[in-house]
Amino acid sequence: MGGVLTKWTTELSVMRGVGPVLACGLFLLASAPVASADDQAPPAPAPAAPAPEDSTPEEARLQVHGYLSQAFADTDEGLLFGIPNMGTFDYRTVALQFRFAMTDHDNLVLQLSSKRLGQSPVMQVEPDVRLDWGFYERRFAGSGSFKAGRIPIPQGIYNELRDVGTVLPFYRVPFNFYQEGSYTSETLDGAQVSYTLFDSRTWPLDVHVYFGGWELTESLGGSTPIAVARAEQGLGGQLWLRTPLPGVRVGLGGQTYNLRGGSRLPGQKDDWNSWYVSFDGEYQRVKLQAEYRAVNIGEETDFKAFYVLAAVNVRKGLSVNALGDFGNLEFPGLDRDLHRDWAVGVSYAFRPNLVAKVERHWANTFIEDDRVGGFLDPHPAGKINYTIVSLAASF
């Protein structure tokens, strides 16, 4: 499956210029005053004929969904996350998802996406359009599911949703925990099993287990060449314990894999192991989220990430959001706060599927895109303030 998907991605990468067209098309679709497909049906038709006994409705076997986030981003000084101090509109994510229900239990899901990160070095290896997901799903025993193919990795609160602007408080998910562009992957090529334990009890437990591999872009920043490594023998799990309080859950997860290729010598591999905990609370007008991740790379390198995010819905659709995002890298001879980011923002949901955001960030960082020695540069951290104004839509 992985070889086929790689070929797909390669083929799609030559479709130069398709990304912006896809983006414009999606924006037009999403800008239409329609909340969801169900509202498109004509009002009050004549009563339908009785449905077949005990089957789901036949309509909507094929469902098409999509999202777009378009931003203008600007730093006061320096180059961070591909954002230059001259500003850029070349900052967006767009995706189109097709879901085909073959039977009541079997689905095929395919998602194409395009991402632009301004002047980020990782754009050198980012195709215009990529096959984001492509998997088969079999649902069983009520809440169970088996997926095989290219699958979104259930990891933390946001990994599967990291580009869906209409559900994110800020344009980007917290950097240190999720990364962006390099040292991270939203998907794996492999298989996943999910099941909910204690389904009918007060404290249901969602269990996700996955196995497979994925490609991972390595970028130290600065003049260091971009390298693409391969994560192999990846094994991971995610637990979510839902509480009796609606919208409040706690999570625990872990992941282990070997990284080959990229900046390593032939035959060399690094062992990456990580675990993380999550608190995801959204109750009435208040959202409070916090996640902590510890990553062990080989025998001597440790990376720790933590963020806390708070949002208050001050009136219908209008939220004030705040974020504190911290990352620390430690290995022999080096112990540094790799990236700190404080942010405040305002988001306004005209509708749940059309959201505008304005956000201001104050970063203290070693990961500037133009830092000469990359993030291992011995010079002090750079102070970069940046602003992102964005509009997100989905359908």
Add this chain to the structure above:
Amino acid sequence: MRFSPAASGAVARWTVGLVLLLLGVGLTGGRARAQGAPGYQVIVNAANPVTELARIDVSRWFLKQSTKWPDGKVVVPLDQSTRSEVRAAFTVGVHKQPLQAIETYWQKQIFSGRMVPPFVKVGDAEVMAYVAGNTSAIGYVVGSATLVSGVKAVKIRD
């Protein structure tokens, strides 16, 4: 795309201004739906033995967090249009959340590749026709609706 610093600043200011203008329009134009939304009644097939359901169970079925009737059959929930008043009333009454929160919940489910929302039938007549022909179905109609043969209302307890 590159800009001179002056042009960049101007674009940023205009963009922020435009967004603030849009926010203002949204704030003044996006008033809540009409007051006095009708009530709702939850209906099942007449052959279904249940007469009473816990609100939390109904909520989980419609959020697809739980999928089985007490007898083990798979539940087939039917929603109504997000524009209907009965959908808003049902959402507040059963999920104890505003419709906007539930729509956001479904966006998260769709775009994480997990599942899609329940099927939608437009209007009480369509809902009742489907429920009458499917013993596993559950839906809701306006509180004052006259039920057709083949369906029955069930009591919802907190």
